[in-house]
Amino acid sequence: MMSKEGSAIKLIKERSMPIKLKQLRAIHARLTPTHTSYKIIYHELTKRELGLQGERTLDYHLQFLNDDFNIIHDLRMNGINQTLFQIDTLILCPQFISIIEVKNIAGSIHFEQTSGQMIRKLHDRVESLPNPLTQIHRQQIQLQHFLLNHQFPSIPIKTLITFSNPTTLIETDHPSIVRTEFLPSKLEKLQSQFPEKKLKATDLNKLVDCLKNAHVPERTYPLETYSIKPSDLRKGVDCPSCNHPHMTRSKKNGSWYCIRCKHFSKTAHLHAIEQFSTILDKKLTNKEARTYLSIDSRHTAYRLLKEFEGTQ
Numbered sequence: 001m002m003s004k005e006g007s008a009i010k011l012i013k014e015r016s017m018p019i020k021l022k023q024l025r026a027i028h029a030r031l032t033p034t035h036t037s038y039k040i041i042y043h044e045l046t047k048r049e050l051g052l053q054g055e056r057t058l059d060y061h062l063q064f065l066n067d068d069f070n071i072i073h074d075l076r077m078n079g080i081n082q083t084l085f086q087i088d089t090l091i092l093c094p095q096f097i098s099i100i101e102v103k104n105i106a107g108s109i110h111f112e113q114t115s116g117q118m119i120r121k122l123h124d125r126v127e128s129l130p131n132p133l134t135q136i137h138r139q140q141i142q143l144q145h146f147l148l149n150h151q152f153p154s155i156p157i158k159t160l161i162t163f164s165n166p167t168t169l170i171e172t173d174h175p176s177i178v179r180t181e182f183l184p185s186k187l188e189k190l191q192s193q194f195p196e197k198k199l200k201a202t203d204l205n206k207l208v209d210c211l212k213n214a215h216v217p218e219r220t221y222p223l224e225t226y227s228i229k230p231s232d233l234r235k236g237v238d239c240p241s242c243n244h245p246h247m248t249r250s251k252k253n254g255s256w257y258c259i260r261c262k263h264f265s266k267t268a269h270l271h272a273i274e275q276f277s278t279i280l281d282k283k284l285t286n287k288e289a290r291t292y293l294s295i296d297s298r299h300t301a302y303r304l305l306k307e308f309e310g311t312q
């Protein structure tokens with residue numbers, strides 16, 4: 001990542017496309033709208049797509065940080081009493097560490113002091129949403145515990161909630177809440193407020209490595225979560241040209257053929273294999289490939305799976 005001065009910011013761990021979002025996209029594409037879980041899948045998918053947009057906006061603005069800052073995305077670690085905790089964006093510099101949570105929410109946002117609720121008003125609708133300040137406070141405690149456990153010097157941990165949607169009206173002056181475009185200046189201001197370098201360069205590098213090594217990759221089984229049977233998923237290879245759901249395998253030239261738009265494709269199966277292996281979170285067996293791609297030949301399934309593995 002390049003900063004505005006052209007010097008490199010240390011982006012330690014890049015943001016990966018969240019596995020849950022990938023799975024929801026694939027299930028959404030493979031589930032019929034009449035399925036009892038379709039609505040919840042659609043709702044979850046929309047929420048996570050908005051989240052990803054927010055994170056991309058954040059990443060854009062983080063480019064403008066000075067090069068004292070190290071950025072680590074998507075950390076998932078073991079915390080207090082075997083609980084897992086997740087930090088979307090962690091920013092480290094010698095003076096302090098900042099946990100950042102990005103929210104992409106439309107409407108006007110108001111924080112109620114007494115009840116601790118976050119209230120969102122949108123088109124005359126008022127609803128209470130989970131308060132990100134509570135959530136991020138827990139992450140702060142977990143991270144403090146992690147640093148102590150790994151014997152790192154004590155360093156201030158600042159939590160920041162950032163709203164990425166420029167149309168959101170934020171009705172609070174809470175110091176931990178900042179619009180995404182002002183985040184770089186907020187972090188640099190914090191740097192001048194905490195002038196003391198708590199971590200030497202070697203400690204900072206050690207901490208970065210330690211955090212990266214502590215990352216626990218996530219495995220999820222959405223079919224179980226959303227009560228979907230593998231047999232509920234629509235099978236077959238979709239036409240990349242018109243989305244027709246059942247291309248047929250032409251034995252003559254080893255291509256997929258679409259009876260609707262007459263399109264031939266040699267690679268249309270790759271997307272289908274990707275979708276099913278994402279949903280199941282594993283490599284497809286030969287039998288599964290035959291079932292999900294709607295083909296009979298064990299030999300063809302073997303070849304198509306090999307080809308898919310070559311693209312990974």
Ligand SMILES: [Zn+2]
Nearest residue numbers: 239242258261
């Ligand atoms: Zn077609």
